[in-house]
Amino acid sequence: MFGAHGGLILVAGYALMLSWPISTVALVTIAVRYVASRRRDVVTKSLANGDGTPEHFWIIVPALNEEVVVGNTVRAALGLTGPGNTLARVLVVDDGSDDRTPDVLAAIDHPRLHVMRRELPDARKxxxxxxxxxxRYIAEQTAQAGVSPDKVVLGIIDGDGQGSPNILLEVSRMLRDTAIGAVQVQVRIRNRNKLLGAVQDLxxxxxxxxxxxxxxxxxxxGLGGNGQFTRLSALLALGDAPWSACLVEDLELGLRMHLDGIGIRYTSRAAVTQQAVVDVRRLTRQRTRWAQGNLQCARYLRQLVTSKRIGLTSLAEVLHYLFSPWINALVTVVLAGLVAMSTPGWSDLAAGGAVWLGITWFPGFVWALVHRYRLHDETLPRLLLAAVAYPAFLLLGLVATYRAIGRQATGRQAWAKTERLAEEPLPTSALALAA
Structure with missing residues (x-):
């Protein structure tokens, strides 16, 4: 049995564990109550601040060895329409591909498709x-055409990404407010027929x-690497190179925008879909890169803390999503230390393990029910199966975090792109009509 000292340690451990399901319930409650009121705010502010509705759209598709997916991505992007049936131009940046990516792009003959081929040594950086x-190419084209950069929007869709049909309309609605410089849309997973894909979509x-x-x-x-849409004028305010060599260049861009006073909005009324990574080793490698990128962004800590543009509550949330991987890793170590210090007996250890399992599984089941309630596009049994696997998915994330710490400490910065899976080609009939 526990002594007084061990009992106190056990209570502390349980308090740490319980903070997770409690915060989950709080987050669900806030998110659900938030949606309706925020939509009203968007309309009110856009009317008050003037009409900044975009008139020109560029979809940028960064492509490095994307032969199995880039054809579908480009066709889907060319089919997107904005306000007044505005059609987007698509700029594919072929970053030194040595597979069939150039051949796939050459086979798409379309007046609104532009391909920028980058060769070594400039490529693959x-x-x-x-x-x-x-x-820089779009900024030059915009200046030559005499178009206001306030009316030009650059959207980033990854090589495996496909935007929902309403994505440009929804982004335009959010950007009616002239105080808003960027919009992030929701991200969904297409290949969720496999368990790892279902967990990532959850x-x-x-x-x-x-x-x-x-x-x-x-x-x-925060801006994501896929599905971010930014006014050209907001990017111009950040200089000649808005994106950096950071391993999560999207997160860093969002931080720079916040520090510069550029408003960023989020919408779940439009989405971009992408492929899940369904191989455990490759998924760990992807999450390691993300975690290391978060660590690299710590250099903005001083600017964030001293910024007069960011309030105390907002600063706390920025720091939370910036450092949450490291907080989770630290809490795991603390919990392990508390268990070791408490020297429990076998019965106590079994009881504590049961509580730990219940606490660990609870959030996944809550999110599974939220998924079913909000989206209605996945069966409840599959969502519950994903919820059961969710703790193992989190454990994989912890492994990635520790790997990221090791890589950052040893100065390893190289990254490997995420592999793609072949998909059925999209029909070209709608694309021909949009030409």
């Missing part, structure tokens, strides 16, 4: 450099969506 090259469609909705209320929305 990271996604940020590819996006910067596209941005993550993006519910947890990330709820977090972004809360950040939208606090004016701290």
């Amino acid at each position: 990271g996604k940020g450099e590819a996006l910067n090259a596209a941005y 993550e993006f469609a519910t947890i990330v969506n709820a977090c972004q909705s809360l950040r939208d209320r606090l004016d701290t929305v």
Whole structure:
């Protein structure tokens, strides 16, 4: 049995564990109550601040060895329409591909498709450099055409991404407010027929969506690598290279925008779909890169803390999503230490393990029910199966976090792109009509 000292340690451990399900319930409650009121706010502010509705859209597709998916991505992007049937131009940045990506792109004959081929040594310096090259090209084209950069929007859709049909309309609605410089749309997973894909969709469609909705209320929305839409004028305010060599260039861009006073909004009324990583080793590698990128963004800590543009509550949320991987890793170590210090007996250890399992599984089941309630596009049995697997998915994330710490400490910065899975080609009939 526990002594007094061990009992106190056990209570502390339980308090730490219980903070997770309690915060989950709070986040769900805030996110659900938030949606209706925020939609009213968007309309009110857009009418008050003037009409900043975009008139020109560019979809940038960064492509490095994307032969199995880039054809579908480009066809889907060319089919998107904005307000007044505005059609987007698509700029593919072929960043030195050595597979059949150039052949796939050459086979798409369309007047609104532009292909920028980057060769070594300029190519393959990271996604940020590819996006910067596209941005400079678009800025030059906009200036030559005499178009106001306030009316031009750059959307980023990854090589495996496909935007929902209403995506440009929804982005335009959010950007009617001239104070808003960027919009992040919801991210969904297409290949969720496999368990890892289903768990990743549970993550993006519910947890990330709820977090972004809360950040939208606090004016701290983070930009994602897929589905970000930014005014050209907002990017011009950040100089010749808005994106950096950071491993999460999207997160860093969002931080720079917040520090510069550029408003960012989030919407779940439109989405971009992407492929899940369904191989455990590759998924760990992807999450390691994301975690290391978060650590690299710690260099903005001083600017964030001293910024007069960011309120105390907003600052707390920015720091939370910036450092949450490291907080989770630290809490795991603390819990393990508390268990070791308490020296429980076998019966106590079994009871504690049962409580731990219940607490660990609870949030996944809550998010599964939220997914079913909000989206109605997945069966409840599959969602519950994803909820059962969710704790193992989180454990994989912890492993990735520790790997990221090791990589950052040893100065390893190289990254490997995410592999793609072949898909059925999209029909070209609608694309021909949109030409």
